[in-house]
Structures are given as C-alpha cells and as structure tokens.
Amino acid sequence: MTDAPVARSTGDQPSSPDSPWPVAVVAGKIKGWIERLGTVWVEGELAQWNERNGAVFGKLKDLDSDVTLSFQLWSSTRAKLTEQFAQGDHVIALAKTEFWVKGGTLSMQVLSMRHVGLGDLLERLERLRRQLASEGLFDAARKKPLPFLPGCIGLITGKDSDAEKDVLRNAQLRWPGVNFRVRHAAVQGDRAAADVAAAIRELDADPEVEVIIVARGGGDFQNLLAFSDETLVRTAAACTTPLVSAIGHEADRPLLDEVADLRASTPTDAAKRVVPDVADELARVQQARSRMLMRVTGMVGHEIERIGSVRSRPVLADPSRMITQRSEEVTRWVARGSELIDFCIERAERGLAEVAGQLRALSPARTLERGYAIAQRADGHVLRGVADAAAGDRLLLTLSDGSLSTTVDATGAPAEPRG
Amino acid sequence: MSDSAPTEVSSLSYEEARDELIRVVTELEQGAATLEQSLALWERGEALAARCEEWLLGAKARLDAARAASTQS
Numbered sequence: 001m002t003d004a005p006v007a008r009s010t011g012d013q014p015s016s017p018d019s020p021w022p023v024a025v026v027a028g029k030i031k032g033w034i035e036r037l038g039t040v041w042v043e044g045e046l047a048q049w050n051e052r053n054g055a056v057f058g059k060l061k062d063l064d065s066d067v068t069l070s071f072q073l074w075s076s077t078r079a080k081l082t083e084q085f086a087q088g089d090h091v092i093a094l095a096k097t098e099f100w101v102k103g104g105t106l107s108m109q110v111l112s113m114r115h116v117g118l119g120d121l122l123e124r125l126e127r128l129r130r131q132l133a134s135e136g137l138f139d140a141a142r143k144k145p146l147p148f149l150p151g152c153i154g155l156i157t158g159k160d161s162d163a164e165k166d167v168l169r170n171a172q173l174r175w176p177g178v179n180f181r182v183r184h185a186a187v188q189g190d191r192a193a194a195d196v197a198a199a200i201r202e203l204d205a206d207p208e209v210e211v212i213i214v215a216r217g218g219g220d221f222q223n224l225l226a227f228s229d230e231t232l233v234r235t236a237a238a239c240t241t242p243l244v245s246a247i248g249h250e251a252d253r254p255l256l257d258e259v260a261d262l263r264a265s266t267p268t269d270a271a272k273r274v275v276p277d278v279a280d281e282l283a284r285v286q287q288a289r290s291r292m293l294m295r296v297t298g299m300v301g302h303e304i305e306r307i308g309s310v311r312s313r314p315v316l317a318d319p320s321r322m323i324t325q326r327s328e329e330v331t332r333w334v335a336r337g338s339e340l341i342d343f344c345i346e347r348a349e350r351g352l353a354e355v356a357g358q359l360r361a362l363s364p365a366r367t368l369e370r371g372y373a374i375a376q377r378a379d380g381h382v383l384r385g386v387a388d389a390a391a392g393d394r395l396l397l398t399l400s401d402g403s404l405s406t407t408v409d410a411t412g413a414p415a416e417p418r419g
Numbered sequence: 420m421s422d423s424a425p426t427e428v429s430s431l432s433y434e435e436a437r438d439e440l441i442r443v444v445t446e447l448e449q450g451a452a453t454l455e456q457s458l459a460l461w462e463r464g465e466a467l468a469a470r471c472e473e474w475l476l477g478a479k480a481r482l483d484a485a486r487a488a489s490t491q492s
Contacts, residue, residue, distance in 0.1 A: 297482055315461070322454065
C-alpha cells in the first residue's frame with residue numbers, strides 16, 4: 001500500500017486498482033446511461049401515491065411481475081392532469097428516468113399520466129357526471145314527486161328477467177289492482193342504451209303511464225355502463241313522467257340513478273316505493289277511524305256522565321222535597337200554635353181555680369159553718385160591737401143554713417180587747 | 420236568571436242547554452227563591468235536562484250506528 005494518493009482519474013481510462021474512478025465519475029456515468037433512455041410511456045399499477053405539498057411521490061408496479069419503480073410528479077405537472085388518481089389505479093405515464101447523483105437514487109419524473117381501460121372509462125364517466133351536474137340535471141328541484149297510487153306503471157326491463165318478475169310480483173302483493181305496461185328492452189350490450197332510451201320516450205308519450213320504472217338486476221360495472229350512456233341519461237332527464245331507476249349495482253352508481261326522480265336500490269325496492277301497500281293504507285284509515293270514534297264516544301260519554309250527575313243532585317232528583325219541606329214547616333208551625341193555645345188555656349184554668357179557692361176561703365159561709373153568726377140590725381147594719389145594739393132592738397141572726405129574728409134583751413159591757 | 424221569557428228549550432244547542440241547567444240547579448240549591456219561583460225553576464231544569472239527554476242519546480245512537488256500519492263493512 002502506498003501512502004501517496006493516486007492521480008484522480010477522469011474516467012477516460014478504464015478503471016483499475018491503481019486508477020479507480022471517483023464516485024462522482026461513476027455516478028455521472030450512470031446518470032448519462034440512464035438519461036439516454038429519454039422519455040418513455042410506461043404502463044403499470046399505482047402501488048403508492050403520496051401527496052406532499054402538491055407534489056406526488058409514488059411507486060409504479062409492473063402489472064405482472066414484482067417490479068417497482070419510484071416516480072415523482074411535480075405540482076406544476078399535477079395541475080395539468082385532468083384525471084384523479086389513487087393507489088391501485090391502472091395507468092400509463094409519460095416519464096423521464098432520472099438519476100440523482102447526490103443520493104444515488106433512480107427516479108422517474110412523470111410528465112403526464114392517464115388511466116387505462118376501466119380507469120379510463122371511469123374517468124370519462126366522471127367527466128360526464130361533472131358535466132351533467134353542472135348543467136343542473138341532478139338538482140333536487142328537478143325531481144318530480146311520484147303519484148301516490150299510479151293508474152298505470154310503465155316498466156322497462158329485460159325480457160323474462162328476474163328484475164321484471166321482482167317488480168311485478170312485489171307490486172301485486174302490495175296492491176292486487178296494480179296496472180302495468182311492460183316494455184321489454186335490451187338491458188346490456190351495445191343496443192341497450194338506445195333501446196332503453198327509446199322505451200323511455202315511448203312510455204313517456206303514453207298519457208296513461210303515470211310513472212316509469214327502469215329495472216335491471218345486479219351487474220358489474222361493465223354491464224351497467226349502458227345506464228350511464230349520455231344519450232340515455234339525457235333522455236331520462238327530459239322525461240316528463242316521474243322516473244324510477246332500479247338498477248341493482250354494487251359500488252358505482254350509474255348516471256341514470258342521478259337523474260331519476262327516485263333511486264331504488266333493487267327492482268323489489270322500486271315496486272315497494274311506487275306502489276303503496278293497500279293493506280297498510282287500509283289499516284291506517286281504519287286506525288284513524290277508530291281513534292276518531294273513540295274520541296267522539298269519549299266526549300259523549302263524558303257529557304252523559306255530567307248530565308247524569310246534575311240530574312242526580314237532590315234539587316232535580318227529588319223535586320217533591322220543595323213541597324214537603326214547606327209542608328213540614330207549616331205542620332210544625334200549626335203544632336206549635338196549638339201547643340201554645342193549650343198552654344194558655346191550661347194556665348187560665350189554673351189561675352181560675354186558684355182565685356176560686358181564694359174566694360171560697362174568704363167567704364163568710366165557711367165562718368158560719370164553724371158556728372159563727374152574723375147579727376144585723378133591722379137597717380141591715382152588721383153589729384161589730386155591743387155598742388152597736390140597744391135593748392129592745394130587733395136583730396137578724398144569720399147562721400150557716402138560715403136566719404133567725406131575735407130581740408136584744410140587754411147589753412153588756414164591751415170586753416177588754418185582747419192583746 | 421233573567422225575567423224575560425226563557426228561550427224555547429228545543430232551540431238551544433246542547434252546550435247552551437247544559438250550561439243553563441247547571442245555573443238553574445245552582446239557583447235551586449241556594450234555595451232563595453219563593454216556592455212559585457222554585458217550581459218554575461224546577462220545571463225549566465227538567466226541560467233542560469230532558470233536552471240534554473235527548474241530545475246525548477241521539478249522539479250515542481248515531482255513534483252506535485256508525486260503529487255497526489263500520490264493523491259490517
């Protein structure tokens with residue numbers, strides 16, 4: 001090993017242990033070779049799609065083998081792209097391969113990118129969706145209300161399809177009297193869009209048809225493309241009869257769904273939305289009716305009770321009380337009157353007897369009965385003392401049972417009055 | 420109660436008859452009227468009560484008829 005540095009090779013000579021190429025030279029050579037590739041169109045799947053400050057850093061994977069390349073997309077380039085991208089998309093890109101000498105990394109600078117195949121279709125569809133939306137064809141204000149009970153339902157569907165059976169059976173279950181006008185049309189393939197559009201125009205022109213159902217059983221994206229056809233979608237939008245789309249689908253909604261007045265998830269769902277359940281409706285009417293009757297019956301019952309209670313109040317229930325009360329009063333007063341009279345008479349009698357007794361006690365007859373006599377002069381003067389009579393006077397003596405005539409023989413001295 | 424001639428009971432609505440009936444009963448219960456007035460009040464009350472019952476029975480009959488008709492259909 002020599003300590004002296006070897007002379008720096010410029011890469012013009014082949015490298016050797018004595019004259020190795022510096023890293024910069026090797027990197028420069030690699031860069032030169034890689035850039036000789038120029039710009040290429042490359043096809044692959046987006047294995048990674050990271051956005052950072054408007055730029056995108058991603059990985060493009062080979063469709064068949066496990067080969068991956070990194071790429072970047074500057075924000076200025078990205079702004080020019082008309083399509084939206086996401087991981088998993090199948091794309092083709094115009095890319096310039098570059099080698100970054102500073103980090104020794106290989107990268108592709110994408111100058112343009114677009115979807116391939118299905119992605120392309122989806123993109124076209126998305127553009128149409130945006131276009132129709134900007135024209136206002138999807139506006140909620142454009143949606144026509146469905147008739148409550150359609151007189152005649154126009155049905156556009158594949159001949160003998162499950163979708164047809166589903167719609168008819170479910171509608172008839174709900175309302176046996178339902179009336180259909182079925183117009184068969186191709187619901188897949190090249191003719192489908194034109195065929196369905198013609199059917200819509202035909203049923204729209206029929207004055208009896210009050211609602212139109214476009215029904216198709218499930219299908220994948222490719223099968224349902226016809227229902228996103230611009231002519232068909234514009235025909236549906238122009239249709240004056242309320243239109244129901246009943247396209248069974250998984251992820252992506254066909255554009256017909258957007259312009260339809262009502263979007264049903266399946267043909268069965270369409271039948272349910274378009275035809276009212278008659279039994280349901282009848283039950284609802286019945287319910288309203290019984291509630292009404294209950295309410296009125298309640299009111300009348302309440303009033304009957306109220307009048308009954310007024311009626312049972314004593315003044316109305318027993319009007320004779322009005323009379324008996326008063327007649328009782330009269331009887332009471334009469335009784336009281338006669339009682340009072342009786343009392344007065346009794347009292348008078350008692351007084352009389354007393355007076356009579358007194359009278360009797362005071363009568364001289366009682367004194368005479370005890371043996372006393374009344375002496376009267378001939379002039380009727382009653383003698384009260386010996387001085388009242390003189391000898392020879394004639395006196396009348398009254399006894400208890402009669403009188404005697406006598407003559408005074410002599411008069412005595414008056415007796416000493418007793419103390 | 421006003422002294423003017425009372426309205427013919429048959430021309431009263433149910434509510435008018437009911438409210439007057441309640442007034443009459445209250446007045447009778449207060450017992451301030453003379454016997455003659457009381458009797459007149461009572462007769463009025465009877466007529467009003469009869470009118471109310473006639474109304475209610477008619478309403479009930481109509482309800483029953485409607486119910487019978489709805490269960491038949």
